Amino acid sequence: MGKKKSQWVTIGKRKVELSNLDKVLFPEDGILKAEIIEYYLNIAPTLLNHVKGRALTLIRFPDGIHGEMFYQKNRPEWAPDWIEFATLGKEVKDYIIATEPATLVWLSNLASLELHQLHSRKPKFDFPDYMVFDLDPPEGYDFKKIIPIALALKEYIESFGYTAFVKTTGGKGIHICCPLEAKWDFHTVFEAAQLIAQPFVDRYPNETTLHIKKEARKGRVLIDIYRIRSGQSIVSPYSLRGRVGAPVSMPLTWDELVELKNPVEHNIRNALAKVLKDGDAWEGIGAYSVELHTHRKKVVPKQLPPNKKHKTPEQLESYEKKRDFKKTSEPGAAIDEGSGSNFVVHRHHASHLHYDLRLEKDGVLKSWAVPRGLPPHPGVKRLAVQTEDHPMKYLTFSGTIPKGEYGGGEMWIYAQGKYQITKDKKDGFYFRLNSKEVNGEYRIYNIKNKEFLLERVDTPQINYLSDTIEPMLSDISETVPVSKDYIYEIKWDGIRALISVDEGQIRIRSRNHNDITNQFPELLIPDKAFRVNGALFDVEIVCLDKSGKPEFKKVINRLMSAGETNIQKLSKSNPVNCYIFDCLYMDGRSLVNEPLMKRKEFLKDAVKTDTPYRVSEFIEDGESLFAAAREHALEGIMAKRKDGKYLPGRRSDLWLKVKVRQTADCFIIGYTEGKGNRNATFGALQIAENVNGELYYRGKVGTGFDDEMIREILKEIKKQKETKKPSLKGGKVVDEKITVWIEPVIVAEISYSQLTKDQMFREPVFVRLRPDL
Numbered sequence: 084m085g086k087k088k089s090q091w092v093t094i095g096k097r098k099v100e101l102s103n104l105d106k107v108l109f110p111e112d113g114i115l116k117a118e119i120i121e122y123y124l125n126i127a128p129t130l131l132n133h134v135k136g137r138a139l140t141l142i143r144f145p146d147g148i149h150g151e152m153f154y155q156k157n158r159p160e161w162a163p164d165w166i167e168f169a170t171l172g173k174e175v176k177d178y179i180i181a182t183e184p185a186t187l188v189w190l191s192n193l194a195s196l197e198l199h200q201l202h203s204r205k206p207k208f209d210f211p212d213y214m215v216f217d218l219d220p221p222e223g224y225d226f227k228k229i230i231p232i233a234l235a236l237k238e239y240i241e242s243f244g245y246t247a248f249v250k251t252t253g254g255k256g257i258h259i260c261c262p263l264e265a266k267w268d269f270h271t272v273f274e275a276a277q278l279i280a281q282p283f284v285d286r287y288p289n290e291t292t293l294h295i296k297k298e299a300r301k302g303r304v305l306i307d308i309y310r311i312r313s314g315q316s317i318v319s320p321y322s323l324r325g326r327v328g329a330p331v332s333m334p335l336t337w338d339e340l341v342e343l344k345n346p347v348e349h350n351i352r353n354a355l356a357k358v359l360k361d362g363d364a365w366e367g368i369g370a371y372s373v374e375l376h377t378h379r380k381k382v383v384p385k386q387l388p389p390n391k392k393h394k395t396p397e398q399l400e401s402y403e404k405k406r407d408f409k410k411t412s413e414p415g416a417a418i419d420e421g422s423g424s425n426f427v428v429h430r431h432h433a434s435h436l437h438y439d440l441r442l443e444k445d446g447v448l449k450s451w452a453v454p455r456g457l458p459p460h461p462g463v464k465r466l467a468v469q470t471e472d473h474p475m476k477y478l479t480f481s482g483t484i485p486k487g488e489y490g491g492g493e494m495w496i497y498a499q500g501k502y503q504i505t506k507d508k509k510d511g512f513y514f515r516l517n518s519k520e521v522n523g524e525y526r527i528y529n530i531k532n533k534e535f536l537l538e539r540v541d542t543p544q545i546n547y548l549s550d551t552i553e554p555m556l557s558d559i560s561e562t563v564p565v566s567k568d569y570i571y572e573i574k575w576d577g578i579r580a581l582i583s584v585d586e587g588q589i590r591i592r593s594r595n596h597n598d599i600t601n602q603f604p605e606l607l608i609p610d611k612a613f614r615v616n617g618a619l620f621d622v623e624i625v626c627l628d629k630s631g632k633p634e635f636k637k638v639i640n641r642l643m644s645a646g647e648t649n650i651q652k653l654s655k656s657n658p659v660n661c662y663i664f665d666c667l668y669m670d671g672r673s674l675v676n677e678p679l680m681k682r683k684e685f686l687k688d689a690v691k692t693d694t695p696y697r698v699s700e701f702i703e704d705g706e707s708l709f710a711a712a713r714e715h716a717l718e719g720i721m722a723k724r725k726d727g728k729y730l731p732g733r734r735s736d737l738w739l740k741v742k743v744r745q746t747a748d749c750f751i752i753g754y755t756e757g758k759g760n761r762n763a764t765f766g767a768l769q770i771a772e773n774v775n776g777e778l779y780y781r782g783k784v785g786t787g788f789d790d791e792m793i794r795e796i797l798k799e800i801k802k803q804k805e806t807k808k809p810s811l812k813g814g815k816v817v818d819e820k821i822t823v824w825i826e827p828v829i830v831a832e833i834s835y836s837q838l839t840k841d842q843m844f845r846e847p848v849f850v851r852l853r854p855d856l
Contacts, residue, residue, distance in 0.1 A: 097185035098163060101192050108147045108194060112325045114351060119323065120191040122351050127184035128544040129363050130321040132522060133590075135515075135541070136205040136505055138169050138178030140316050141190060142197035148325045156554040163189070171201075171208055174315050184542075185836045196325040199316040203265065205505065210265040212372065214276050215317055216240070217307035218257040221300060226255065227344050232290055232304055233257050237337065239283050244379075246371035248364075251346050253324035253332040258317055262372040264422050265503075269313040275377045301388060320365060323351060334365040335355075360543060360675065360732070369517030370500030374422070390500055390749055399447065401471040411488050426502040426516060427478045428457065430532075430688075432492035432669075436614050439494075439669070440467065440537070442502055442514070447472040451535060457521065457671030457728045458539040460546055463586070469533040473746030491536075498672060508812065513540060521672045547619045547668035548585040551596055553732030554621055555665075557721065560739040563705040564722050570679070571705035573712065574719040574740060575662050576633040577625030578642055578855045582661070584609050587661070591624075593642075593855055602642055605654045605695055606661055612694040620686070621665035621729075626657060632715065635851060642855055663690060664699035664721075667729055675729040679737075682729065705741075713743050746834045747772050747844075749781055750827035754807055755818050756799060764797050768849070770833060771811055779842055780813040784833055787849030796852065799829050830856045 088104040104117035123130070141155045149846075158168040158177040166189065167180040178201070181187055190198070202211035216236060220229050223501070236259060245261035252258055263272065284291045284306055292303040310317055318324065318332045330347035331354040428446070429439040438456045439703040441448035452466040458465050481495040498519025511528030524540040544553075579594045589607050591600045597621050598760065600607070603624065626637035637657055644650055666686040667675050688700050701723075702708055709720050715769075719742035727737030753769035767785035771778040788796070803825040808816070816822075830853040835844035 085162060092188075094185035094188050095183055097163075097183070097189075099163075099185055099189050099192065101648065107149075108144060108196065108329070109329050109341040110149065111146060112329055114329055116192075116194065118351065119194070119196065120188055120319045122323065122355065123187040123191045124184055125323050125355050126358065126544075127187050128542050129358055130187065130198075131181060131184070131320065131541060132363070133320045133368075134181050134200050135524070136180060136182075137203070137319075138171055138180060138201040138208070139190075139319070140199040140201075141179070141193070142199065142325060142836055143194050144325045146197070148327070152325060156368075167207060169208060182518065196323050198319040198322040200319045201271075201314070201316050202311065204503070206263040207741065209268055209313075209593050211267075211269055211272050211311065212263055212265040212369070213385050214245070214261045214263055215308075215310055216259040216270055216276070216280065217305075217310055218259070219305040219307050220255055221297070221302055221304075222255075222305070224255065224302075226344075228290075229304060230340060230343070231255060232609055233259065233340065234337070235287070236283060236306070239286075240279060243279060243376040245376070246373075248334065248371075249337060249340050250320055250332055250334040250365070250768065251330075251343070252318055253322070253330040253347065254326070255346055257340075257346075258332075260368070262368050262370075264372045264374055264424065265377050266380065267668065268309060271378075272375065273308065273311045274313050277377050278377065279723075280306050280308050291558075321354065322745075324807065334363065335351075336364045339364065348454070348496075355477060363544070367500065367517050367519050367522050367746060369503070369515070370519060371393055372424070372501055372517075394492050399472055399474060410485050412739065422501075423501060424501045425475075426498075426500060426518075427496060428498040428521065429481075429494050430497040431494045433484075433488065433490045434492070438497060439470075441473055441477060443475065443478075446475065448475060448477055451527070451537070452536060455670075457523075458525070459543075459548060459585075459617050459671050461539055461542055462816055463538065465537045467527060467535040467537040469535060497670075506521045519676075545673070546675060547584050548617055551592075552581060552619065554579060554581060554594060554665065555730050555732070555738065556734040557738035557740045558734060558736045559745075560722065560741050561745075562743050563709045563720070564739060567703070568726070569705060569722045569723055570662060570701040570703060570725060571700045571708045572699050572721045572723070573697070573708070573717060574721050574742070575623035575625050576635050577623045577638050577659075580622050580624055581667075582606075582620045582622050582663075584613055584615055584620075586616065589597075595856060599642060601647075602644065602650060603654065603659055603661075605658050608694060609751050612691055612696045613689055615670055615689045617668070617670055618666060618689060619668040620663045621667065622661050622663045624661050626659055632717065638852060639852075649824060659695065661696045662699040663696060665729060667731070675731065678726045678728070679723055682723045708742060709743075718746075735796070744834050746832050746850060747781070748830050748832050750778065751796075751800060751825070751829040751831055752811075752827050753822040753824040754779070755783070755821050755823075761793070764793050765800070768796070768831070769816075769818075769824075770831065770844075770847070771809070771827065774812075778809055778811050778815055778827065780811040781833070781835075782814070782843040783817050783848060784847040786847075787834070792849075796829075796831075800825055803828055812842075814839070814843045830854075 089100050091098055091100050106116045108114060108116055110292055143155055144152045156176040156178055158179050161293050167182050168177045169180055170177050204212055206335050217573045218229055218233055240247045246259050250258050263436035276734050284293050291306050294300050320334045324330045324331050328347055329351035331349045333349035382395050410633050423443060425439050425443040431437055431439050438453045439452045440453055450470045452470050453465055453467045483493050486489045498518050504512050505515050505516045506513040513526045514525045526540055527535050527537045529535050583590045587609055589609050593599050625633040628634050641653055644653055666682050669685055674685060687698055690696055705722055712720050722739040724737045749770040749772045753766050754765040757764045757766045767783040770781050773783050806824050806826055808824045832849050832850040832853055834848045836846040839845050
């Protein structure tokens, strides 16, 4: 036996020993143990959203997927002290509970390729928080046939008032999970699932069965509800499987399931990229938890007698005394019996903008005013001042409280869903929020009197304030789409950038990820410009002439200027304006999945007036705006769908660019020698356009230059390394033998009338260099 090779690494606040990192665990795929550890570490923020607090059964493959494998429920005696566990079951096992990325790294080092979770969560281990239907087809079953069964079962399940979430198993089957309020024991939940599954199987007797024995299934799909029992488990979302290809149990949207061709399509190589691109399909699953359909009862607001557990209306006196209900539309001081797990966060424009965190407890909403909003990531602490308890109807309240009344100003719902206390402490508690808008674990604790500190415990998968975020891209339309589904904006001719505001600091990054913050000191005014503590905006930075038209050359001059003194001087003599047209993130929550018009509301609320920052205005008459753009010789307009999401890094027809004249950003890939008065420079530029990662030849461009631009272009192309002709798609290259080829680095904007049949530009004209791209 070879000597064990090990090393120690620091993960968060833990030190973890890693060994034999070069050991091959998936021979056919050449996947090393180090790659398993890397996968679980990188996917940890999302995976932990689903497994944190759950007891885990491990399937370990110490000698790879073709060697001996074994199940492990008991925590090893030699496990580090910081590995959490829970003693559960009739067999009395010490189940490991993953609480942090370091736990997943430690488990990966043990070659725990598969993580299987029990259906309940700490501290309510006896009460499952979802109902699972495992669709298990026989060997060799056509996966395409199981999808219609899953869709039919989804529709049937949801007729009982549940929301069904789907994932692949990483094998041949499908899991459908329905979130529940954790109030009923396993047997009760199993009986409820049986009351759903049996009629469904009766409806589809030729395709489905409840027979657990394989010989009795007769080629049908088992609707396995027998996993809904104490001690049973399912493979966790985003867990690997110990099979060839290293497949992943992948949460999907139902639309994605319909398009899925192979049940093991998602694997260690592409699962993380999908999450970063599309998000977690199960994000906020806990917000959809409902009562078991067999135990639902209509909730009626009522006055409750005093006791230790329930607040009385008299104890809402502070709330009631502060309000004149003849003037305010706020709800009255009545107590409701809710589920006990609801929460809401309000954005509240009172005398000072702040957020209100409200958690349901004993028939009322415990409330805290949080001046700076929810903390975005670990390490940020927010002051939270406890205020009077609010009635349950405040869960759905939004509106304007009249001026002069207590809390006067606009209030709207910022996030709403379910919460769970995960740990009680002497001075406070830990709690998890689940909603469409906000998902995370937080800690709140008392420091003095009614003052608390609020901090985030978990790390989000994407940090919009510090990670590299790609801007959304538009498609091109030759005509203005005319529809009530669109709004229309001016296409500003400037520098596209993403601007982050984080704890009083502004950072400006160009479309190609260069940090250009220091180029625009007049924009570094976070407190004067914004009503946010953390945000990410999509913007266009422009210089305007006296008539209000953008001057691209001037803003590029600002971008390329050097020297602090010179930059400061230019910020006064040639100042920029920043038009903000979208908001991706604000004060602790992502907005990318919100419809455009909702994001516009957030944006308008976040930006103050009378600064260089301006909200890009929109109208609903696209044809008139395009006519005005043409009349004033502007670049064009943008048409955007009102219901469109923001898709970072993706080109989409949710946004359409309609230009007065067609232009494209192309690489200069070569040049021909000049003649006559251009003898010392160049004759024409060879150009190619990047289309989905491939270079398409667009021809030569020899017009549109003045003497100054010719000198500037020549200076740039002489900096580039001469090379062989690049690999090009499209038509036949013109003047290939007399062309000097260079690396495709320099970007230029080219105007043209149309594309020819062989995909070349007709009547190309050089417009300008694009050093900002």
